[in-house]
Amino acid sequence: xxxxxxxxxxxxxxxxxxxxxxxxxxxxxxxxxxxxxxxxxxxxxxxxxxxxxxxxxxxxxxxxxxxxxxxxxxxxxxxxxxxxxxxxxxxxxxxxxxxxxxxxxxxxxxxxxxxxxxxxxxxxxxxxxxxxxxxxxxxxxxxxxxxxxxxxxxxxxxxxxxxxxxxxxxxxxxxxxxxxxxxxxxxxxxxxxxxxxxxxxxxxxxxxxxxxxxxxxxxxxxxxxxxxxxxxxxxxxxxxxxxxxxxxxxxxxxxxxxxxxxxxxxxxxxxxxxxxxxxxxxxxxxxxxxxxxxxxxxxxxxxxxxxxxxxxxxxxxx
Amino acid sequence: xxxxxxxxxxxxxxxxxxxxxxxxxxxxxxxxxxxxxxxxxxxxxxxxxxxxxxxxxxxxxxxxxxxxxxxxxxxxxxxxxxxxxxxxxxxxxxxxxxxxxxxxxxxxxxxxxxxxxxxxxxxxxxxxxxxxxxxxxxxxxxxxxxxxxxxxxxxxxxxxxxxxxxxxxxxxxxxxxxxxxxxxxxxxxxxxxxxxxxxxxxxxxxxxxxxxxxxxxxxxxxxxxxxxxxxxxxxxxxxxxxxxxxxxxxxxxxxxxx
Amino acid sequence: xxxxxxxxxxxxxxxxxxxxxxxxxxxxxxxxxxxxxxxxxxxxxxxxxxxxxxxxxxxxxxxxxxxxxxxxxxxxxxxxxxxxxxxxxxxxxxxxxxxxxxxxxxxxxxxxxxxxxxxxxxxxxxxxxxxxxxxxxxxxxxxxxxxxxxxxxxxxxxxxxxxxxxxxxxxxxxxxxxxxxxxxxxxxxxxxxxxxxxxxxxxxxxxxxxxxxxxxxxxxxxxxxxxxxxxxxxxxxxxxxxxxxxxxxxxxxxxxxxxxxxxxxxxxxxxxxxxxxxxxxxxxxxxxxxxxxxxxxxxxx
Numbered sequence: 069x070x071x072x073x074x075x076x077x078x079x080x081x082x083x084x085x086x087x088x089x090x091x092x093x094x095x096x097x098x099x100x101x102x103x104x105x106x107x108x109x110x111x112x113x114x115x116x117x118x119x120x121x122x123x124x125x126x127x128x129x130x131x132x133x134x135x136x137x138x139x140x141x142x143x144x145x146x147x148x149x150x151x152x153x154x155x156x157x158x159x160x161x162x163x164x165x166x167x168x169x170x171x172x173x174x175x176x177x178x179x180x181x182x183x184x185x186x187x188x189x190x191x192x193x194x195x196x197x198x199x200x201x202x203x204x205x206x207x208x209x210x211x212x213x214x215x216x217x218x219x220x221x222x223x224x225x226x227x228x229x230x231x232x233x234x235x236x237x238x239x240x241x242x243x244x245x246x247x248x249x250x251x252x253x254x255x256x257x258x259x260x261x262x263x264x265x266x267x268x269x270x271x272x273x274x275x276x277x278x279x280x281x282x283x284x285x286x287x288x289x290x291x292x293x294x295x296x297x298x299x300x301x302x303x304x305x306x307x308x309x310x311x312x313x314x315x316x317x318x319x320x321x322x323x324x325x326x327x328x329x330x331x332x333x334x335x336x337x338x339x340x341x342x343x344x345x346x347x348x349x350x351x352x353x354x355x356x357x358x359x360x361x362x363x364x365x366x367x368x369x370x371x372x373x374x375x376x377x378x379x380x381x382x383x384x385x386x
Numbered sequence: 387x388x389x390x391x392x393x394x395x396x397x398x399x400x401x402x403x404x405x406x407x408x409x410x411x412x413x414x415x416x417x418x419x420x421x422x423x424x425x426x427x428x429x430x431x432x433x434x435x436x437x438x439x440x441x442x443x444x445x446x447x448x449x450x451x452x453x454x455x456x457x458x459x460x461x462x463x464x465x466x467x468x469x470x471x472x473x474x475x476x477x478x479x480x481x482x483x484x485x486x487x488x489x490x491x492x493x494x495x496x497x498x499x500x501x502x503x504x505x506x507x508x509x510x511x512x513x514x515x516x517x518x519x520x521x522x523x524x525x526x527x528x529x530x531x532x533x534x535x536x537x538x539x540x541x542x543x544x545x546x547x548x549x550x551x552x553x554x555x556x557x558x559x560x561x562x563x564x565x566x567x568x569x570x571x572x573x574x575x576x577x578x579x580x581x582x583x584x585x586x587x588x589x590x591x592x593x594x595x596x597x598x599x600x601x602x603x604x605x606x607x608x609x610x611x612x613x614x615x616x617x618x619x620x621x622x623x624x625x626x627x628x629x630x631x632x633x634x635x636x637x638x639x640x641x642x643x644x
Numbered sequence: 645x646x647x648x649x650x651x652x653x654x655x656x657x658x659x660x661x662x663x664x665x666x667x668x669x670x671x672x673x674x675x676x677x678x679x680x681x682x683x684x685x686x687x688x689x690x691x692x693x694x695x696x697x698x699x700x701x702x703x704x705x706x707x708x709x710x711x712x713x714x715x716x717x718x719x720x721x722x723x724x725x726x727x728x729x730x731x732x733x734x735x736x737x738x739x740x741x742x743x744x745x746x747x748x749x750x751x752x753x754x755x756x757x758x759x760x761x762x763x764x765x766x767x768x769x770x771x772x773x774x775x776x777x778x779x780x781x782x783x784x785x786x787x788x789x790x791x792x793x794x795x796x797x798x799x800x801x802x803x804x805x806x807x808x809x810x811x812x813x814x815x816x817x818x819x820x821x822x823x824x825x826x827x828x829x830x831x832x833x834x835x836x837x838x839x840x841x842x843x844x845x846x847x848x849x850x851x852x853x854x855x856x857x858x859x860x861x862x863x864x865x866x867x868x869x870x871x872x873x874x875x876x877x878x879x880x881x882x883x884x885x886x887x888x889x890x891x892x893x894x895x896x897x898x899x900x901x902x903x904x905x906x907x908x909x910x911x912x913x914x915x916x917x918x919x920x921x922x923x924x925x926x927x928x929x930x931x932x933x934x935x936x937x938x939x940x941x942x943x944x945x
Contacts, residue, residue, distance in 0.1 A: 122748065170926065175748060183877060185926070187918060243501045244501065248514075258478060265462070266487040267463055268459055271457075276497075306873070346764060350761060359753075376515070377519070380532060
């Protein structure tokens with residue numbers, strides 16, 4: 069029927085068949101990383117892109133989810149996929165405790181505090197907090213996930229597991245975005261005082277957005293732990309947060325296709341330029357500056373929501 | 387009983403007393419003007435009523451309930467809507483979405499309902515859209531509903547703010563200098579609109595510099611100067627009050643100088 | 645008691661560095677309301693340029709230890725000041741009228757770019773400053789032996805901060821900076837060239853940061869391309885603690901953070917040192933969001 073639906077169907081069909089058409093485990097592995105970062109990007113997008121809250125410590129919630137899943141699965145032999153909601157809840161509760169007192173801070177202040185929280189979490193993990201996290205070596209021997217007695221261990225199996233979760237993620241955030249919740253967050257991003265003055269409980273929505281983003285990052289952490297079977301604090305440092313942040317900003321803050329494109333470019337593209345691997349961050353940095361100057365809404369900016377019956381836009385207005 | 391009443395409300399910033407023991411009341415159905423020279427504390431009074439500031443002492447009652455210490459969104463929920471002196475629209479969002487912001491506090495669907503799009507949630511969205519259409523038609527902006535708010539002219543942006551406020555189904559609407567930046571034609575239309583709002587049974591509290599508008603629109607005026615109420619009454623009474631004349635002659639010179 | 649005093653002096657020396665770097669953040673923030681994330685990288689740049697210049701020319705042998713280091717620091721300050729001005733031109737000026745979010749992202753991008761540029765130029769490994777550039781005999785003070793270097797470090801920081809303070813308070817340009825910090829538009833209407841003020845701020849801030857970078861190189865003996873990130877964060881923390889935009893606040897915040905952190909490391913745990921600094925930051929923002937010397941600014945409605 070319309071062009072977008074056609075493009076989406078073609079892309080879906082292509083990626084659904086990808087492991088069958090190209091049984092190259094390396095490229096399937098790259099796509100697995102892209103899916104994972106797309107999930108992380110979409111979770112941060114809810115906080116940064118929609119609500120305009122500067123969270124530069126998203127890796128902290130990712131880490132809390134990954135470690136919760138890793139600790140519970142290695143110590144109590146709980147199947148790791150059962151831990152998805154548990155790890156999400158742990159990350160969400162942590163975010164709730166952290167964000168409640170700081171969420172009212174503005175722009176740069178919030179940025180610096182979230183960086184601080186991210187660092188505190190990483191340092192805590194490195195110092196083997198509560199004797200649970202294994203210090204800088206991390207946790208290993210995380211059991212492989214199982215679905216209907218099938219043990220997930222090969223890249224193509226993870227491809228469908230993580231890809232499937234990405235589809236759920238897209239659906240979830242798309243529905244939220246199109247609801248009064250999504251609108252409320254956008255009002256807050258545009259003008260918080262006006263939003264509050266129009267009857268929106270800004271404090272509650274900011275907190276809710278933050279916690280939902282964190283819950284989703286925590287679930288992504290579970291998938292990461294299951295995929296790697298080893299996790300260590302090094303995977304959750306500041307640069308991880310910056311990478312997720314850059315995916316959102318460069319792809320298009322507030323735009324689901326934008327964030328997915330961002331994940332493709334920032335995670336996938338460097339695989340083509342392995343000789344320049346060291347310069348990867350250099351390009352990201354330059355791209356962020358240039359993007360803000362020339363196209364500050366990102367590569368694929370969000371489209372306006374459509375409402376049934378609203379008169380068609382006809383040119384400008386004086 | 388009056389709809390809104392302020393009793394000896396005091397607000398200080400640092401050492402400066404912006405509002406000093408101001409009392410007045412607004413009866414249901416009235417159009418009341420709050421006037422006074424620049425810097426008299428009018429907007430501060432508004433911000434006290436809408437919960438953006440909390441009074442240091444005194445009491446503000448709306449329908450017999452105290453608004454003191456309540457957050458602005460809660461006060462909107464109670465039935466007081468406002469516009470801002472410097473236009474504060476959601477500039478990058480469409481006109482209809484700006485109005486839907488006002489509908490928000492009358493909606494209930496939660497995250498789960500939005501996720502699976504329950505029939506109730508869909509009905510609610512549809513109803514909100516109908517409300518938005520109704521208020522936009524009321525201010526004559528429905529044709530522009532799909533445009534972004536920033537593309538509207540200044541005068542229309544002011545109307546959109548009023549529409550957003552009306553969408554929350556208020557019993558009292560507070561307009562902070564709605565005629566600011568409007569030409570004569572638009573001001574005349576605004577006067578008509580204020581009367582229409584009043585006819586719907588919504589009480590209006592208005593801050594305005596345009597004395598012509600205030601005199602014609604309002605049934606009652608409250609005059610403040612230096613944070614203190616100096617007069618209150620019907621427009622023609624207030625107009626002849628020597629203290630008001632004195633306050634305004636002073637301020638006229640200031641305004642000329644600006 | 646001796647241990648305490650030792651740690652106190654140690655903390656003051658580190659705090660002096662934080663304060664110098666914090667001044668760069670606070671001045672830029674004051675005038676532009678922008679967190680210059682890239683400031684930490686200019687500080688790193690100072691440290692590396694100092695090392696390069698030392699390799700090219702043996703300052704201390706020709707000019708004596710103090711004269712040599714003095715000239716070295718001046719040269720590095722000048723070079724980094726030029727970079728600061730360039731940074732402002734390229735990454736910030738085009739965004740003067742953009743939403744604040746864009747400017748912050750651009751600042752973050754500039755920081756990432758510079759940090760990685762330094763890494764590509766100098767490598768990822770630690771680089772070592774020459775030993776014994778300055779005499780480091782212990783000096784007895786209040787009954788404890790303090791390394792001379794530590795005292796020098798502190799004195800130089802205080803001297804620079806005092807200089808800056810007088811510059812900002814007593815000169816015409818300083819007055820213009822303060823005016824622009826209060827209200828850019830009003831300052832412009834009063835005939836102040838705000839662009840010029842911003843340029844000056846981007847000369848002074850990076851220059852002070854660069855001096856701090858060289859001092860860190862001499863004091864710790866080794867430098868790394870990521871040092872600006874952690875020093876920068878601490879310094880920004882210091883600026884917030886003191887009250888951002890406030891010059892004496894940055895000095896106070898820097899010294900306070902240096903002492904708190906050193907004491908924390910000494911009496912609680914070294915491994916948690918950085919976490920302590922950030923913990924202090926969060927606490928301050930909860931209790932007094934505008935910092936110790938910051939003024940409360942009412943949001944205009």
